[in-house]
Each structure stands twice: as C-alpha cells, then as structure tokens.
Amino acid sequence: MGGASQVVLHEHDAVIVGAGGAGLYAALRASHRVRTAVLSKVHPLRSHTGAAQGGIGAALGNVEEDRPEWHAFDTVKGGDYLVDQGAALILAEEAVEAVIDLEHRGLPFNRTPDGRIDQRRFGGHTRNFGEAAVRRSCYAGDRTGHMILQTLYQQCVKNEVAFFDEYHALDIVLDGRTSSGVVAVDLASGEIHLFRAKAVLMATGGFGRMYRVTSNAYASTGDGPAVLARRGIPLEDMEFFQFHPTGLRGLGILITEAVRGEGGVLRNRAGERFMERYSPKLLDLAPRDIVSRAIVTEIREGRGFHGDGSAGDYVVLDATALGKATLEAKLPDITGFCRTYLGIDPAETPIPVLPTAHYAMGGIPTDDRGRVSSSTSGEPYQGLYAAGECACVSVHGANRLGTNSLVDLVVFGRRAGDHMAEFAAGSEGARREADGLELARMWRERWEPKPAAPGSTAHDIRRRMEALMTEKVGIYRSGPALAEAVEELKELRREWQGLRPGDSARSFNLERLDILELGNLLDLAYLTAASALGRTESRGSHSREDHPGRDDPNWLRHTMARLDGGGVSLAYRPVDVTRWTPAPRTY
C-alpha cells in the first residue's frame, strides 16, 4: 500500500466541524439522538466564543419590562432592514428559553439582589420599538462568552460527546446537493481522516483575520465557508463586515460595549462627547456601524488625539466615571487588558480606542433550521448545515447588534443540532461505499511533502491581503478602490497557488496549516470585495462614499456570491420583510 492510500475512516451519523458555542450546542442536542463526532482545529476550550465579553440578549424582563417582539424589532432595525424578519422573531423568542437552559446547565450569570439573572444595557437594544435603551443583556462579568463556552463544553464532557481535537477540516464530501462527510487532517500526526456521516454541520466561526487589526483569534480564518465556497456554494451578504468601535488602539483587542452600557462615553481630543452629534437619542449606545463611522469621521476631521488623522490617531473611551468598584465587579477582564497591554487603569485614565474588525454578518446561507440553502428559491442541500458566525440565517442583516452573536449561536446552534439529528436518524443511509474515499486520497496526496518553491512567501501575501482589505474594503468604501481590491485579490490568489511549505514534518506542521488558512482567507476576502463592489448603496456596515444613501427599491435584497472559475458571480435573493416595513434608520 502506498502512502497516499492510507486514509483513516470513521462512520458517524452526524459530524460537526467547530467546537465554539454553536458547534457545542449542536453537539449536545445531536448526540442525544445519533452518533455524533465533533472536529475542532483547536481544543474546544480555545474556541473564540470564549472571547465574547458583554452579554447575551434575551427579553427576560428581570429588571424592567421587555418583550421578545421589541428585541426582534431592534435586531431588524439594527441590521438596517436586511434581516429576515421571521428568523429575527425566532431569535428573540427562543433567546429567552436558551438563556434559561444555559442557567439550568450551570452558567454563572451575574444576579440581581433578589437572585434573578441580572441584565444591562447594550447598543441598539431598546424598549417599545426605539423609545429608550433597555436592560436586556444577560451577563457573567465581562466574560459571558467564556462562561457559555465552558458551560457547553462541561455538558459535552458530562454527556461523553466524541471529540476529535486539533483536527482541521480540509473538504466536504458533496455529491450534487447531498453532503455525506468531511475530510480532515489530524494536526498531531499529519494523518488524513475521512468522517462519513449522514449530516455535516459547519460551525467554524468568523474570519476577521482578513484584516490587519482585528479582535478575532488567529484561528478565525473562515475554514467552513471557504471549503463550501470552493465547492460552488454561494456565500450570502459577504460585503457586511462589522467593525467594533472600541478595540484597544494598535492591538485591536476588544473592549466590550458593556463599558458604554454601564455608563462609559467616547470622547475626542477636545473632551467632547461626540456621539451627541451622530446619535442624539441613543448616544454612545447607537449600533456599532454608526459609532465606528463616527470615530473615523472625528479622526478624519482632525479631532482625534493626534489631530493629524494619521494611522495611529485615536479617540478615547472614558470609563473613569464608573469608579473602581463597578469596573472590578462588572468589567474585570477589560480592566486587566488595559493594565496588561497599555499600562493604564481605566478607573483613572480614558482608554485609547479605534474600530477593530470584529464580526462577519455574512456567510453560509441557511434557513431557520440551519440547513444550507443556496438557491434563490431557498431549496436546501441534503445533510448540510451551518450555524454560528460562519452562517447567515440572516438575523444580523447589514449590521449585528451587540449580544446577538451569542444569541445566534445558542438559538441556531441548538436548532441545527436538533434538525441534523432528526435528518440523520430518519435518513436511509443511501450513500455509496466509495463515497469520499477518492477525495480523501487526493488530500492525502496533497499533504505529502513537496519541494519548497522560491518566490513569494505566505507572510508577504498575508500582509498585502490585510493591507488592502483594511484600506479598500474597510469602514468606508468606494467603487474604484473596491475594483482595485478585487484585482489585487485575484493576483494574491494566483501567487498563493505557488506557495510550498519549507517544513516537511508530519507532526504539527503548522506552516501547512497556515498556508491553508491563508488560502481560505483569500477566497473569503475575494468574495467580500466582489460583493461590496456589486452593492451600489450604503446600508448598515457597508458604507459606499460614492453611493451614500440606502436604496430600498434596488437593494433590499441579499447578495449571493459564488466562486466561478477565476471570477465571482453575483445573484440576489429577496429579504423577508413580512412583519415591519423598512423605515429610515435613525437613533
């Protein structure tokens, strides 16, 4: 037997790729009913869900009146009406039950004096359809994501879920519109594994590493959506990428919106609370796209702390009025980040901040059961699911509200887990014996060490990608710059083809992993830039200086971008606006 034929085979009913909040919740639900395996390229407890800070929104009404309908409306308006409204209602209604379920499973939420889950304010969350900010975010200090990740993993340990840690997904087995497995590499051994299954769920998280400054982990390289895109599945609304307004200057480390929810304010060099000019009603708690643009505008107009609009210019997040006690009790981690990385105490010194690439609203198109459904008619693939940040349901539309990422992954992770188990339990298992083996052998061959090629390096390609995405596909965009970005990304993808690793080892060959991850980022960056070039309007996070207004007659529709040979083909599908009529978005 030659080396290329040695593929390790596994048989399961359900295979889940990714072990953050969405993957773990799905695993917990699916593993009760069918044989389930979870693959993760990092140990599950290292997943990026653990970095989420401020909270999870749910209309519990524990501290003031609240209703799921208000939460759904805020989500729709926050997403600049590009949200599918039926899905937003599911999100808001099931958030309540999901938060209670997490508490029952042990999640240590902060509490009110009478022992209920405490709630606080967050950007864009209002009472009675926009009247005033409402306390909706359920939280555990400023490490809510850490607690969700820990709790779900603990429950998976209790339920003896089968994990394959440090397995990186390379490809899916896809026959027409039916998926029946995943090809992955075990990073520790370098062996290629084929996981045959009746249902596959992608829950691989975000891809903020396309940008130079990001809150995202090194592992956030969009592996799931990139694998599917290369198999001809279009990705939805890729032009909508969220920049969180308050990243630590220079580092991009997230400083939670909860700082503003607890009373912190943004100030320019003159000490002005500049959000008064941009969002008279919600002020610093306006949605993130609005606050990020306001910061960029302040800096461009010479009101940053340097005043020269240079790349290092910044504004500050002033939390000094909160006092040491509140910071220690409710925001301990960000207090620590400020001390560790900037040597300042936020109780005494305002925090230097800049927008940081944070969250992909777009991704793998799914219905409200997590089924991948790419056609404009909404016909789903068989046995193929996605959930969490890598998916686009769409509940975030053109801009996600704070706390809704955690809501999304628990609500739709749960739904996807239930539905994939139902599908796998009911399916006849008609797959052929050879399914996937040829594909796995091809990857086995590709994984064999090859002579290193001279020329450009992954490092050089990555730097150029990050620079062009930051400068041309960032917070403000224009047609000519986007067109340049598309051409430059074509060139970088071409150069990427010639990359050969210098490391020939099998065990933890991280250079190979790095090259594959870069390839994934390049494909997603390409789809992002092409989708952004196509949309000639400004909506939510997508801000075209050459097309400044929202254009509902032409653009109230989702982009479906497909890799097509060397190019990108764009199609569109309608938005579900059955509940609320799109209206001007003012705060």
Add this chain to the structure above:
Amino acid sequence: MKLVLEILRFQPESAGAARVQRFETEAGPGDRLLDALVDIQRRIDPTLAFRKSCGHGVCGSDAMLINGRERLACKTLVKDVAAEGGPAVTVAPLRNLETVRDLIVAEEPFFKRYRAAKPYLIAPDAGPEGRERPQTPEERGAFDDATNCILCAACFSACPVVREVNPRFIGPAAIVQASRFLEDSRDRGLADRLAALDHPDGVWPCENRFECTRVCPRDIKVTKLINLTKQDITRFKGAKPEGR
C-alpha cells in the same frame, strides 16, 4: 529593540534530543512575546511550532516556560522579560507533560484529570420550568474566582508535587474546576466527585507549595481553593454518619 530568544526545540521526526536554538529579532518593549514568536515563525523559521489563538490571555493556548516561569506568551510583554542589551530570554515547553514538538505538549493527561473531577453542574433537579434557579449575588460571588480558569495548564506545569512527589496527583487545575462547582449553591455533586478527589492521587498530595498560585495567569488563588476543597471533603465525611 533587539530581542534575543533561546528556544528549546524538539522535532520528533528528526533524530536527537531537544536542543536550544537562538533567534534574534526586532521587537518593541510593549509587544507581546507571542508577537515575537509569530514573527520568527513567519519570517525566519517556519518549522517553529507552538499553539496560539486569541492572543490576549483568554483562550489558554500559549502557556509556556518563559525565563523558567510558566506564562502565557500573549500576556507577557517583551519589557516584562527582556531589557535592551540584556541576557537572552529563554523559552521552553510546559513541564510535567510530554513535549510533542517544540513548544507543544500533549494535553490529554491534563484534560483526563479535568474530566475526572466531573467539571459540570450536578444539581438535584433540571431547574424550575421557564425560569432560572435563584442564586443571590453573594452565593454567585462565592465561586467567582474559580470561574476564571482557562485550563492553560500553567499550574499543572509548575506543580512540584506532580514533578517530585506523586506524578499521578490530579493537580491544581482539576481541583479548581471541582471547587468551581463545590462552592456553587446550585450544585450537589460532592459525593459524586469524592472518588476522584478523596483519593491518594486526589486533593491530599497537595503540600501548599503555592507554585500554582504564583504562576496562574488569571490570578486565581489556586492553593486556597485546594484547601477549601480539602475542608469541604473533611466536613462532608465528618457529617456523613449523621445521615447526609
């Protein structure tokens, strides 16, 4: 400034023992040590292997020995461990776990101990329908410190008891995880956890040497939580004959 790193390398596929390799790179005093490692990997030697993910001290991937002490590379600034013109900074994999490649250790023996502690809520019922289990802010505060744990294994690496006395000791992190639930007013799982904790390899080998507490990158009072757990067990066993 010029930063000199002496990194302990181990390549399982090439013959020979671990060796120290010296790297020189440029770094700012405020850069993370992780930034320097990434820079070396990307520009100088792509075969250098280490784990990384969040880059800001919350995921627990990059615990390693830096100048002989367990630290997270992403939470260590260059100026914390190096000075202009000063001695080289030494970097090595965690102790008490087998090195797989360079700075990567086999984590399974660590996580096996974690699982043995039954690190999940063991409650008497499924919880009230449609609402949360009540818990006062004081009750919630009682186990807050332990919830900070990110399972980075720094404490396990630093533990002199594991190294010198009992290699089967369950270790500090697993006890912190048990403590997180034992001190939670909603949990009733002490009896279920006794098999792992009240055992010659359970909590008892701890000799209060405080190395775990010293190295914890999350500033958890690890030794205190171990002693609290010992007290819980003693109290529970003392109370048992009366019918608990």
